[in-house]
Amino acid sequence: MGDTVSEIQALKKTLDRQRIEYSEYAELKRYTTFRIGGPARLLVFPDNSRRLQQVAESAAEFGLPCKVLGMGSNVLVADLGFDGVVIINRSTHWEIRRLESLPGLGENVADVAVRVDSGMPVNSLMKTLFKEGITGLEWFAGIPASVGGAIYTNMHGGDYFFGDLVVNAALFDGQSTREVDGVYFQFEYDRSRLHDTSELVLWADLRLKKGNVENARQRASQQLKSKAHYPHRSAGCVFRNLSEEDRRRLNLPTASVGYIMDKVLQLKGHRIGDAIISRQHAAFIENIGNARATDVNQLIKLMQTKAAEQLGVDLKLEIELIGNFEELIAED
Numbered sequence: 097m098g099d100t101v102s103e104i105q106a107l108k109k110t111l112d113r114q115r116i117e118y119s120e121y122a123e124l125k126r127y128t129t130f131r132i133g134g135p136a137r138l139l140v141f142p143d144n145s146r147r148l149q150q151v152a153e154s155a156a157e158f159g160l161p162c163k164v165l166g167m168g169s170n171v172l173v174a175d176l177g178f179d180g181v182v183i184i185n186r187s188t189h190w191e192i193r194r195l196e197s198l199p200g201l202g203e204n205v206a207d208v209a210v211r212v213d214s215g216m217p218v219n220s221l222m223k224t225l226f227k228e229g230i231t232g233l234e235w236f237a238g239i240p241a242s243v244g245g246a247i248y249t250n251m252h253g254g255d256y257f258f259g260d261l262v263v264n265a266a267l268f269d270g271q272s273t274r275e276v277d278g279v280y281f282q283f284e285y286d287r288s289r290l291h292d293t294s295e296l297v298l299w300a301d302l303r304l305k306k307g308n309v310e311n312a313r314q315r316a317s318q319q320l321k322s323k324a325h326y327p328h329r330s331a332g333c334v335f336r337n338l339s340e341e342d343r344r345r346l347n348l349p350t351a352s353v354g355y356i357m358d359k360v361l362q363l364k365g366h367r368i369g370d371a372i373i374s375r376q377h378a379a380f381i382e383n384i385g386n387a388r389a390t391d392v393n394q395l396i397k398l399m400q401t402k403a404a405e406q407l408g409v410d411l412k413l414e415i416e417l418i419g420n421f422e423e424l425i426a427e428d
Contacts, residue, residue: 100179103158104138107181110154117141124173124418127165127184129240130331132389133173134419136182143186145213145298149268152296155181156270163418164296166215166242170249170332174419175389185215185242192228193301208304209263214244214297218251218258222316231307232261237316238323244297248290249414250283253319259283265300273298286336286414327374327382334381334396335411342409353411354379361402368394393421 104120111118118140124133138160142148148164155162161180165171193209208230212221218241222233235253236246245251246258247265262278281288290297338351348355357378358364364378370385371392381395396413403409 128168134177166245167240169240187213187215231312232304234312234316237319261302263301266298267295329383330380331415333379
């Protein structure tokens with residue numbers, strides 16, 4: 097860990113004054129779906145959006161690197177951990193808003209506006225809103241993501257994208273807070289402009305509907321069944337799918353990276369340590385024991401190298417690497 101002792105001590109005093117829970121040198125593997133990762137210098141647990149902003153603001157004030165985790169999917173944490181502040185976002189407040197308070201809503205009698213904190217798990221929100229007769233999140237059932245993470249990645253379920261639900265959001269850039277509309281995020285497939293700006297989502301207004309809850313529950317159940325064969329100790333799909341241009345150039349029936357790893361490059365089942373290119377779904381790398389981030393990173397480099405050499409494809413990561421990976425040397 098780096099020489100950040102005085103800054104950490106100053107932040108701890110601030111957190112003590114604000115009565116915000118924290119832990120030092122806590123292993124991050126407990127907080128990721130990969131179950132991989134070393135310690136964070138300071139792990140902080142804000143339980144509402146105000147405290148979330150306070151922690152991020154204080155970390156910026158003291159010059160400490162800061163990362164936010166929701167459900168811990170789509171990330172790979174280095175074996176040496178993260179020499180800074182990791183926020184476990186536990187802000188989960190939600191409320192139904194008046195339609196007339198948000199521009200563009202109310203045109204359809206079924207429209208419902210829900211304001212929700214960024215730490216709320218999407219699946220928990222879906223189940224809670226079903227009890228209120230509100231639908232629209234059923235397509236994302238079974239995906240381990242918080243609302244903030246779903247916005248950050250423009251999470252998709254089937255042909256539906258989370259970004260299409262976002263009307264407004266409050267963002268914090270380390271110094272100030274502002275409200276933006278959904279257009280601001282420049283949503284793309286598995287991406288938003290937050291990848292470039294690193295702004296923190298505090299809360300969002302979602303456009304949902306009063307609908308047939310029984311039908312929505314059935315759709316959610318179908319989505320869960322479709323994901324039942326996915327590996328559980330993984331970060332999700334490692335790479336973004338191929339572009340349509342590359343798919344056509346290679347005359348492939350699908351742009352799926354899983355298909356390429358399985359049928360074209362024949363890497364499914366390739367293993368380094370306890371990390372394996374999943375036999376269930378070759379777009380995933382799975383932790384089948386006590387895999388290290390080093391093992392996973394070597395598999396990532398192998399997959400990228402083979403795709404580049406044999407197909408002329410530059411695979412883009414869909415997961416985020418957190419911590420220091422510079423010392424890792426990929427195997428050919």
